[in-house]
Amino acid sequence: MNVREVLREWGLNDFRVIDKRAIEEITLGASILATGGGGDPEIGLLWTYKVIEEGKEIIMVDPKDVPDDILVASPACLGAALVLTEKPPSRGVLNLAVSKLESYIGKKLKATVPIECGGVNSPVAYAAAGELGVPVIDVDGMNRAFPELQMTSWVTHGVHSSPTVSVDNRGNVTIIDTREDDLRAETLCRRAAMAYGGISWIATYPMSGKEVKETSILNSQSIAWAIGRAVLRARRSHCDPVAEVLRSLKESRDVEGYNVFKGKIVDIKREFGSEMTKGFTSGQVTMEGIEKDKGNTAFLDFQNEWLNLRINGKVRCMPPDLIAILDLETGEPIRTDIMKYGYRGSIVLIPAHNRMRTDKGITIFGPRHFGYNLDYIPVEELNFKEEEDERRE
């Protein structure tokens, strides 16, 4: 199939061609929104560059332009990011997963959607679209990264991950169909990934064009793109990349982010067992404040992504709101899988998208799901109060 034929079928003239520069910007923005997870952007980027170099067009379309009745799905990587670095994908994996999904469902795929914002899963959805000759839609299921398959706006709005096809580099195939039980689908996919050696490639969340429009985080690719573009511009003009992230967020999403802490990593506790036993990169990090934050201490938990932030013992952000630690010079996100003692960065907090903050969303990926005995309080409230407290003092 050729992506231009698909666009002609839909009678669509308005779309964006994704070139190397565009995918670089989108991936950088997505990896900032990935809140410390999402994996190594190099892997997905190189893959996408290769697709473009082979002359395959990558086209992004707006969700409003997508026909209601087409089959859409999300091609993604599921597993422990640490393992991925050791095991780069062979190129056929997503084509295999998608073709198995198509035969299981009995319908051809007409567009891809990124499952999350992440260094791997954002570009991978573009690469797969290019390889399959279909467009990628300007949406995703989180507008951040999250460690588990069911943690999407799709699930909280009634779309299910089943059937999901999971494959590995050697051509092993597992098809998981738990119908409405998305938690069990996650368990089965995770176990398949571990049985493969830690990493799997999936085609998941088969849904209609109508469902994409009604349940996704709309235009999340444009948001990531705006952030990535702003950071690259800041680097070129030697501006503060962290300020640029906040400014572009305000422009593209109309939300306030919070730059709450500047410090360096002084302690990392990794739960090494969890990588093998549960398939995640988990642990805790302590940061010691520098400059304006000298004397303050930040403490973060992570499970692939940053989950929870406390500063001087006070909770300042809880899931599903976003935590990013950005390198002071480059704005590059510090990732949980590769961070080291001594890394310096600013902690930036970003309100989750409203489609992630429904009651069902808070149940599925709020603080209690991750084992915190805390009711969800939005990041705006946690940090607004903080400022008030400070003013009162």
Added chain:
Amino acid sequence: MNVREVLREWGLNDFRVIDKRAIEEITLGASILATGGGGDPEIGLLWTYKVIEEGKEIIMVDPKDVPDDILVASPACLGAALVLTEKPPSRGVLNLAVSKLESYIGKKLKATVPIECGGVNSPVAYAAAGELGVPVIDVDGMNRAFPELQMTSWVTHGVHSSPTVSVDNRGNVTIIDTREDDLRAETLCRRAAMAYGGISWIATYPMSGKEVKETSILNSQSIAWAIGRAVLRARRSHCDPVAEVLRSLKESRDVEGYNVFKGKIVDIKREFGSEMTKGFTSGQVTMEGIEKDKGNTAFLDFQNEWLNLRINGKVRCMPPDLIAILDLETGEPIRTDIMKYGYRGSIVLIPAHNRMRTDKGITIFGPRHFGYNLDYIPVEELNFKEEEDERRE
């Protein structure tokens, strides 16, 4: 489909109708050959009785009469036998598994084969055949029970378990297709069973009629039937059931079994963790000799099935040869999942079928696979020598 139509298609007049008495005898014989595993025969038996009561015919055919080009597969239960007792199957599970297998392969199933001799998986293959309206073939893949999916004469003779469909009572479906990697298929199936809560229902080992003939343990159902019939006859006429097992083995298979120990269970060590973490019933048992064996001690390891027997510290049987502990009065096998302190029985050893004793077989399910630092020595040799030693003393 109706089983008689299938037989007409094949032009076959020579077959056996399986009634309640027949399935009772076959299941008893199979559970003796199950070497302590294979699960609770009540579950499979009641299921099969129900199928017969509904007027569905169960027909067994000889492997030589099966057309070469038909699709055959094995419907079975995979998981921890202990859990099965708590979670009896809903009737549609195997129909669901088979229909998903048929659509994945694109061909209709024309016969079932039992995967092993066991209290559950023998009758289940008959019940499924009755429900599906196809015959069951007089073969299996082990002529005993074994804990793992790949431990079959099918694998050792070049047939693979993939694709396997695994389902549960709630209609969850997992399709596993690892092509030639049967060990990975076992890992994936086991993890799916655990994700389902401990028990799964599978349709596995899709193969042609030709492959059935070339790679199965032929007429193993007839062997189980002969043993079961002999034990029931012994009970009615108050003969020694253990002697009857050995006599019927000699008649139906032309092999010698060994009645090597009479004793009672004085210690059971269960690895409770393994049930949940690996999906098996594992541990060790000590038996103290009685009567002729007074003063002797038998020590057995088990992983679903009895694996290894030592008497007074001397190895007397190793996998894949068979170990059964039979109740002194009834000949009923003592199972690893329900045995208790104080149970009395005779330990009977039976040589594995030659199709299980190939070099590949010894690699896949011989002593080293199960973690014993021992070269395989056939049970005939271990016990013949023993008798010689005793004569020499």
